[in-house]
Structure formats: C-alpha cells, structure tokens
Amino acid sequence: MTALRSISIAELHRRVVNVLQGAGIRSETxxxxxxxxxxxxRDNCKSHGIYRLEGCLRVLKAGKVxxxxxxxLLPGSGPVLQVLAGGGFACPAFExxxxxxxxxxxxxxxxALVIRDCLHFSALWYEVELLARAGLAALSMCPSHAAVAxxxxxxxxxxxxxxxFAYPRTGAHPYVFDFAxxxxxxxxxxxxxxxxxxxxxxxxxxADGNPTTDPQAALDGAMLPFGxxxxxxxxxxxxxxxxxMLGEFMSAEAHREMGGTRLLPRHGALILAFKPAHFAAGxxxxxxxxxxxxxxxxxxQGARLPSQRxxxxxxxxxxxxxxxxxxxxxxxxxxxRLGLAAVED
Amino acid sequence: MTALRSISIAELHRRVVNVLQGAGIRSETxxxxxxxxxxxxRDNCKSHGIYRLEGCLRVLKAGKVxxxxxxxLLPGSGPVLQVLAGGGFACPAFExxxxxxxxxxxxxxxxALVIRDCLHFSALWYEVELLARAGLAALSMCPSHAAVAxxxxxxxxxxxxxxxFAYPRTGAHPYVFDFAxxxxxxxxxxxxxxxxxxxxxxxxxxADGNPTTDPQAALDGAMLPFGxxxxxxxxxxxxxxxxxMLGEFMSAEAHREMGGTRLLPRHGALILAFKPAHFAAGxxxxxxxxxxxxxxxxxxQGARLPSQRxxxxxxxxxxxxxxxxxxxxxxxxxxxRLGLAAVED
Numbered sequence: 001m002t003a004l005r006s007i008s009i010a011e012l013h014r015r016v017v018n019v020l021q022g023a024g025i026r027s028e029t030x031x032x033x034x035x036x037x038x039x040x041x042r043d044n045c046k047s048h049g050i051y052r053l054e055g056c057l058r059v060l061k062a063g064k065v066x067x068x069x070x071x072x073l074l075p076g077s078g079p080v081l082q083v084l085a086g087g088g089f090a091c092p093a094f095e096x097x098x099x100x101x102x103x104x105x106x107x108x109x110x111x112a113l114v115i116r117d118c119l120h121f122s123a124l125w126y127e128v129e130l131l132a133r134a135g136l137a138a139l140s141m142c143p144s145h146a147a148v149a150x151x152x153x154x155x156x157x158x159x160x161x162x163x164x165f166a167y168p169r170t171g172a173h174p175y176v177f178d179f180a181x182x183x184x185x186x187x188x189x190x191x192x193x194x195x196x197x198x199x200x201x202x203x204x205x206x207a208d209g210n211p212t213t214d215p216q217a218a219l220d221g222a223m224l225p226f227g228x229x230x231x232x233x234x235x236x237x238x239x240x241x242x243x244x245m246l247g248e249f250m251s252a253e254a255h256r257e258m259g260g261t262r263l264l265p266r267h268g269a270l271i272l273a274f275k276p277a278h279f280a281a282g283x284x285x286x287x288x289x290x291x292x293x294x295x296x297x298x299x300x301q302g303a304r305l306p307s308q309r310x311x312x313x314x315x316x317x318x319x320x321x322x323x324x325x326x327x328x329x330x331x332x333x334x335x336x337r338l339g340l341a342a343v344e345d
Numbered sequence: 346m347t348a349l350r351s352i353s354i355a356e357l358h359r360r361v362v363n364v365l366q367g368a369g370i371r372s373e374t375x376x377x378x379x380x381x382x383x384x385x386x387r388d389n390c391k392s393h394g395i396y397r398l399e400g401c402l403r404v405l406k407a408g409k410v411x412x413x414x415x416x417x418l419l420p421g422s423g424p425v426l427q428v429l430a431g432g433g434f435a436c437p438a439f440e441x442x443x444x445x446x447x448x449x450x451x452x453x454x455x456x457a458l459v460i461r462d463c464l465h466f467s468a469l470w471y472e473v474e475l476l477a478r479a480g481l482a483a484l485s486m487c488p489s490h491a492a493v494a495x496x497x498x499x500x501x502x503x504x505x506x507x508x509x510f511a512y513p514r515t516g517a518h519p520y521v522f523d524f525a526x527x528x529x530x531x532x533x534x535x536x537x538x539x540x541x542x543x544x545x546x547x548x549x550x551x552a553d554g555n556p557t558t559d560p561q562a563a564l565d566g567a568m569l570p571f572g573x574x575x576x577x578x579x580x581x582x583x584x585x586x587x588x589x590m591l592g593e594f595m596s597a598e599a600h601r602e603m604g605g606t607r608l609l610p611r612h613g614a615l616i617l618a619f620k621p622a623h624f625a626a627g628x629x630x631x632x633x634x635x636x637x638x639x640x641x642x643x644x645x646q647g648a649r650l651p652s653q654r655x656x657x658x659x660x661x662x663x664x665x666x667x668x669x670x671x672x673x674x675x676x677x678x679x680x681x682r683l684g685l686a687a688v689e690d
Contacts, residue, residue, distance in 0.1 A: 247628025
C-alpha cells in the first residue's frame with residue numbers, strides 16, 4: 001500500500017498558488033484556480049485535483065492560454081450575463097460574474113451566465129454547488145475536445161461534454177451531479193491502457209468505426225456517448241447550447257485549435273440559475289421542502305445521492321487534512337522548483 | 346398485412362375534435378388537443394396519436410380533469426411566465442402562453458414558461474418544435490407517474506420523465522429530440538407482455554427489486570432509468586426542476602393523486618426558451634450557421650438526426666394523407682358515437 005501523508009487544506013492551497021504563480025499566472029487567477037484544484041483534492045476527486053496542474057502548465061507553455069487575462073463582466077440588466085474570459089482560464093471569469101449572476105437570478109427568477117473564450121479544466125460541480133449554496137438551482141454545461149462519436153456515427157465529433165446540476169437543500173449539502181456525457185472519461189481509457197486491461201464492451205470504437213475493447217485502438221478511434229442515442233442527443237444539445245448558440249467553439253473546433261487532446265480545450269460555457277421560490281410563487285408550496293421529500297424517498301430505498309461520496313471525503317479532509325502520496329508531494333516540489341521547465345512541450 | 350386507408354389531416358382533425366367535444370371538452374381545448382394528437386399521427390408517432398383519445402376520455406370520465414378549464418396567463422414582464430391550466434389538459438395552456446413566451450425570449454434573450462396544474466398527454470416535441478420554428482432554442486421537461494426506480498434503488502419513484510430539446514435551422518426542419526428518461530416506455534413493456542415475449546436485460550426490476558425480464562413482473566415492479574446513474578440523475582433533475590421547484594406534483598404524488606397509472610398524471614411543466622442571436626451577441630458568429638456545421642458533420646458520418654424519421658412521415662402524410670387501419674377507423678366511429686360511454690371506468 002502506498003504511504004500517505006496529510007497536508008492541510010490551507011497549506012495545499014498555498015503550494016498550488018505558488019506553482020501557478022511561479023509559472024507566470026497572475027495572482028487573482030492563481031488563487032481562483034487553486035480554490036478549484038484544492039476542492040478537487042479535498043473531495044477526493046483525484047481527476048480534478050493537483051493532477052490538473054501539469055495540464056495547466058503545459059497549455060501555458062504552449063502559449064495557448066492567457067495566464068495574465070483579466071476577465072471582464074459586460075454591463076447590462078437582463079437575465080443574460082456575459083463575462084469575457086479573454087482566452088484565459090474559466091475559473092476567475094466565473095468568480096467575477098458569480099455575485100451578479102446570483103443577484104440577477106434573485107431579482108428576475110432566472111438568469112444565464114455566458115463565459116466567453118475560456119479554457120475549462122475544472123469540474124462543473126464546483127460552480128453549481130456554489131450557486132446552490134446561494135439558494136439557487138443551477139445547470140451548467142460546456143463542450144470539450146472532439147473525442148466521442150454520435151450514436152450511429154463512426155468518428156470523434158462530440159466532446160465528453162460534462163453536464164452538472166445542483167439543487168439547494170436545508171440542513172444538508174446541496175444535491176449535485178456532474179458527469180461526462182461519454183460512457184467513460186478519456187482518462188479511464190488511458191488507465192486501462194497503462195494497466196494492459198481490455199475495456200468493457202460499449203465504451204469505444206476503433207478508427208474504422210468498429211466496436212473495440214482495445215484501449216489504444218479506442219484512443220485512436222472514438223469514445224461512445226452514455227445511454228446510446230439518448231446520451232448522444234444530450235451531448236449534441238450541449239454542443240449546441242454551450243457552443244453554437246454562444247458563438248463559441250464546439251468540440252471539433254476546439255480540437256483543431258489546440259492540435260489534439262494534449263492541450264486543454266478552448267470554448268465557452270453556459271450556466272443557468274433559477275430561484276426556486278420565484279418559480280414556486282403562487283403554488284403555496286415550499287420548493288426546498290418538496291426537494292427534501294424526493295431526497296428522503298431516494299435514500300429511503302437505499303439509493304445514494306450523487307455527491308454523497310464527495311461530501312464524505314470533504315468532511316474527512318476538513319477534519320484531518322488532505323492525504324497525498326509521496327509521489328504527489330514530489331510532483332508539487334518539482335512544479336514549484338522548475339515551473340514551466342517541469343512540463344514537456 | 347393489415348389493410349390501411351388514408352384520411353386527410355384536416356378530416357382527421359375534424360373527427361378528433363368531434364370525439365373530444367362529444368365527451369364534454371370545451372371547443373378551444375378540443376381544437377388544441379386535436380392539433381397535438383393529429384400531429385402525432387401525421388408524424389407516425391403512434392404512441393402519441395389517436396391511441397391517446399381513450400386515455401383522455403377515461404380521465405374525464407373519472408372526474409380527474411377539468412374539460413372546461415380556461416387557462417389563465419398571469420400578468421408580468423420578467424423572464425418567468427406562469428400559465429394556470431386549472432386542472433385541465435396542458436395543450437391549451439401552452440398555446441395561450443406561447444406568443445408571450447416567444448415575445449419575452451425575443452426581448453430578454455431567455456424566458457421560462459411554467460405550466461401549473463395540468464394533465465399532459467402529448468409529446469413534448471410538439472411544443473419545442475413550435476418554439477424552434479419561431480427562431481428559439483427550447484428545452485422542455487415534466488414529471489409523470491412514479492414507475493421508475495432511481496439507480497441503486499428498488500421501487501418506483503421517478504416518472505418516465507420526458508426531456509425534449511429543439512434548435513432552429515434555416516432551410517430545414519428544426520433539430521428536435523424528445524425521449525423518456527426510462528430505458529423503455531411503459532407501453533413497450535405492455536406490448537412485450539401481450540406478445541408473451543421476455544424483456545431485454547436491464548429494462549426493469551420486479552416488486553422485490555430484483556432484475557427481471559418478465560413483463561408482468563416488470564409492470565408490478567419498476568422500470569429502470571436509461572444510462573444507469575447518469576440517466577437516473579437527469580430524471581431526478583426533472584422531478585426537481587419541473588416538480589419541486591414549481592411547487593407542483595412530482596411523479597410519486599401524481600401517482601397517488603390519480604390512483605395509479607391507469608389515469609393520466611397531473612403535474613406541472615417547465616419550458617425554457619433561448620434566443621440564440623442574443624446569446625451569441627458579440628461573438629461575431631451566426632449561431633444558426635454554427636448549428637448547421639454540427640448537423641452536417643453528424644450526417645456526414647452516416648448518423649441520423651433524432652427527428653429525421655418523423656419529418657419523413659410528415660412529408661408523406663402531407664402529400665398522401667394519414668394511413669389508419671380499419672380498427673382505428675372503427676375506434677374513431679365508436680368514440681364519436683358513444684362518447685364517454687365508449688371507455689371503461
């Protein structure tokens with residue numbers, strides 16, 4: 001078993017900020033990125049934790065992200081807000097716009113945030129959970145890299161296009177789900193390749209469009225959407241709503257722009273925020289209490305709510321710190337010491 | 346092979362209106378319902394065509410729908426519209442609110458329609474397609490009857506909760522999808538039962554929560570959501586957004602209220618409408634032309650767009666009329682002649 005050593009949330013945050021600032025990212029952006037990355041480690045979402053640092057540095061070294069971009073919130077008063085990320089990372093743009101998004105949804109009942117021209121490396125649950133803690137229901141989506149074939153197709157076109165949703169609760173963490181609309185994440189296929197293990201049936205097709213269980217053939221071919229033609233339709237909807245409709249890159253264009261999946265994709269993002277009390281007005285019912293009835297019924301038949309495992313990991317990290325392997329500590333050391341020189345071109 | 350005979354769209358509309366008015370439904374509501382039902386036949390969506398007439402009459406006979414309800418659009422000017430269906434069918438409420446929903450989305454970029462206290466028997470594609478023809482992207486959802494177990498659960502709780510989406514196109518029918526978030530429709534399980542055929546694996550569980558391929562055991566037990574825990578999460582989101590958040594029935598309460606699945610469920614519905622040009626403002630791109638690029642790429646790899654089959658059936662019906670079996674003509678005769686007496690209690 002790998003030995004683990006604990007680091008406090010605050011100390012890990014400080015070190016992640018060091019890495020990012022050392023690589024030339026402006027201070028406010030580094031702080032914002034570190035909040036998201038450390039939240040991933042805190043919740044034991046290893047795929048969105050410090051593992052992401054190398055990818056962030058790699059795209060910076062390639063000159064394909066503006067580490068010094070200052071996001072700009074466009075003025076206006078309607079239900080649609082726009083924030084320009086200016087080719088920088090998405091998180092500081094979201095943070096800048098978040099109070100105004102909450103305020104508009106509070107006033108109008110419904111608001112949408114368009115994030116323009118960003119690189120998105122973080123989990124969407126982070127954003128929708130924050131909105132739910134502010135009392136809003138929230139739905140978030142974005143394209144990614146063309147890596148998934150549409151149902152009935154044979155070649156990569158759709159992204160792994162994540163979809164996240166949150167609903168506020170009283171006296172409990174918000175209801176949150178966040179998943180890729182592909183059957184599996186690309187990283188899971190990579191893990192099978194490294195382990196020399198075949199993929200489960202139904203995950204991928206090879207470059208000729210035939211079903212495959214060979215991880216390398218899958219990486220050279222296309223992944224499949226979850227849930228057959230229904231999942232494929234939802235992934236297509238995400239391309240349309242968070243790509244075409246915003247006038248931002250869809251996954252195929254992001255893939256071309258970045259020259260493959262080695263660099264983070266560049267695109268827009270769409271976040272919808274709903275004030276439940278506004279939608280329930282006149283019904284005589286409390287929309288949050290109604291939600292609790294559903295959650296009770298789900299738990300009552302022994303089913304798990306989507307983020308339960310994450311919240312349990314969070315409670316442990318808040319009490320005992322975050323546990324990392326020695327290899328992870330060494331990676332942090334190396335990234336802090338070498339900066340951009342630590343990552344391959 | 347069953348002999349088919351053609352009837353014009355206008356003549357079928359007239360006959361469906363006759364049936365509904367004969368059963369005591371007010372004229373405007375009957376017209377509105379007939380538009381939806383005939384659209385189902387026209388597009389060869391048999392499950393949402395004249396097959397639905399008996400269900401509409403049955404719930405009327407049971408006194409569980411207000412056939413004379415006059416929908417009422419609440420005043421206001423923000424992005425959230427409410428229309429009170431007054432315990433009547435959903436379609437006249439939608440038709441009443443549709444022009445104002447379009448106008449608000451045109452002005453504000455984004456609008457939502459809440460339909461309160463309605464019975465929904467029609468396909469959601471009908472509504473989102475109309476909005477896309479008015480130049481809007483649209484997303485629609487509603488709860489139904491508790492018949493689906495959440496992932497990891499053992500008993501019916503979620504509805505078959507349909508989700509529909511449309512995106513406008515130029516020179517082509519809108520992109521439209523509409524599906525149940527259960528693996529299969531309840532009607533498909535019933536068809537397997539009648540044919541004495543086992544269900545495919547993964548469709549259902551029996552009353553003890555064990556997987557089953559026996560159709561009767563499935564009808565006595567629970568259906569499963571499509572796409573495992575991801576589909577289950579989406580179905581849960583629909584319960585929350587179109588049920589709890591609106592202060593309207595979720596599927597479990599609808600099921601209790603109607604005393605089972607024999608009568609149509611009673612609940613609310615949520616429709617979101619987006620003006621693409623508003624969301625793309627400042628991008629320098631045409632969001633509709635961008636959509637075409639995606640549709641071309643999907644078709645270019647031999648994959649079908651979701652509503653292609655429906656639009657092909659529509660073209661045929663518009664040219665040659667709608668083809669019905671003699672049994673279907675007899676059913677229309679019987680319903681016209683006997684009214685409510687034609688349906689069992």
